[in-house]
Amino acid sequence: MPSAWEDPDVAESRGRRRGILQPPHAEVRSPQGRCLEARAATPTGDIKSLGGFPPRRGREHSMTFAIKRLRPGDEALFANIADDVFDAPVEPARLAIYLSSPSHMMVAAMQDGLMVGQCAGVIHCHIDKAAELYVDDLGSASTHRRQGIAAAMLTELFEWSRELGCEEAWLATEHDNDVAKTFYRGFSPIEDASIQFYLFKL
Structure with missing residues (x-):
């Protein structure tokens, strides 16, 4: 596994390149192969407790957190x-x-009342094709990285958007953000390097 994967939770979906991510189905595993299936859920399905993942290199303990x-x-x-x-x-x-x-x-990672991560997206509706999810932001606490939080949040956002009718998800990151690119490639996206970005000040 590339060394850049050692700190995937610094990956952010900001940037200027588009890639298509197919929302994962059924049992989902992170790029390390850890199962991200919820341990428990509320009757509404809004909260999922995850944890007990094998610690990564240099970590003695795993972390339990809830995705909401x-x-x-x-x-x-x-x-x-x-x-x-x-x-x-x-x-x-x-x-x-x-x-x-x-x-x-938006989904959040919570631990003992502390928000340690968030993943936000916007559903784009179209009149000529299925709705799609744009992953707008992904961030986690510097003290809680390398614990699978980013992968769990992104997986939950995919699941939620699929329930709302989305067939694809897309996001972008900078050319030189190798950590982010390694992280997102773990979800087997279709990559598009031909997009030119334009920003208009309003």
């Missing part, structure tokens, strides 16, 4: 966020708008 699909009313979960989960402080007004939008999705 965020919805309106979950604002209180953002009161205790670990460092590096988001790029900047969360603004309450923007958070309320995000959680109330049916096309915006």
Whole structure:
């Protein structure tokens, strides 16, 4: 396995290259082969407890955490966020708008009341083809990396979007972000190196 895989949770979906990710089906395994199937779930299926993964090299213990699909009313979960989960402080007004939008999705990794990771996406609906998921952001605490958190969150976001009718998911990252590229390639995506990015200031 490439050495870049040693720290996959620093991978972020920001950047300028498009790749298609087929949302995984049935039992899903991370690129290390660890099963990401939930140990337990609430009746609504919104919370999944994961843990007990074999520790990676140099780690003596594995970590247990919960993956939660965020919805309106979950604002209180953002009161205790670990460092590096988001790029900047969360603004309450923007958070309320995000959680109330049916096309915006976010899953969080929680451990003992602390948000240690988040993965966000947007569902794009079309009139001439099936809806697709754009993975907009992926971040985890610097203190909780190399524990499978990023893989678990992305897997849950794929599952959720599939339930809502999406047939494909896509994201982008920088050319030189080898850690991110190694991480995403573990999900067997179709890669497209022909896309040119344009940003318009409004």
